[in-house]
Amino acid sequence: MSRTVRFALNGVATALDVADRTTLADALRDGARLTGTHLGCEHGVCGACTVIVDGLAVRACLMLAVQADGADVVTVEGLAPRDGGLGALQQAFHEHHALQCGFCTPGILTTMHALLTEEPEADEARIRDVLSGNLCRCTGYLPIIAAVMAARGAYRREGVE
Incomplete structure (x- = not known):
């Protein structure tokens, strides 16, 4: 049906x-x-499929499309400004070399965007805790954490980027 x-x-x-x-x-x-x-694991473990639904980071491989009826859904494509540039978090990832193969990057970007939208003052411990649900095999996480820390200022100044 x-x-x-x-x-x-x-x-x-x-x-x-x-x-x-x-x-x-x-x-x-x-x-x-x-x-x-x-789509990485399709079991909600890797975080590569993370999108934002009504402000919350969710695993899109575990959510049925019918559950999104009436919701506000933001994908990694929706994080970039309409002018075609990069959002603050995306720019920070670029500047801090926070991606290598890029497979995990969309899920990490949406997860961190959801966090910084709600908690623009998130400290490194909080960032690490939330990031723990997203697996990355290439970066070692240090450049990712540096990028998220650097992007916090934009979320504090402008609210949602």
């Missing part, structure tokens, strides 16, 4: 026809053609 799911996707009203058992990750990748939401 399928149904139409309506939600705001990166600020744009969106309607997708999905089967009842379609995950939000598959709906975003296949239905909306937004492939920044990566």
Whole structure:
């Protein structure tokens, strides 16, 4: 059985026809053609599929698309400003070399964006705690943490970037 799911996707009203058992990750990748939401483990362990739903970082591989009906969904594509530049967190990742292969990066960016939106004063311990749900095999996490620490100022000054 399928149904139409309506939600705001990166600020744009969106309607997708999905089967009842379609995950939000598959709906975003296949239905909306937004492939920044990566599928790693498909068990909610790696964090590569993390998106923001109504302000909360969630694993899109564990959430059914029908559960997003009426929600506000933000993917990594929605973090960039509309002018095509980089958001503060994305720019900090670039400046601090906080990515290597890039597979985990979208999930980490959305997770950290959700954190800094709610807690722009998050300290290193809090950042490490929240980041612990996102697996990265390449960076060793130190440049990621440095980038998130550097981006905090933009979230304090401007609110949500």
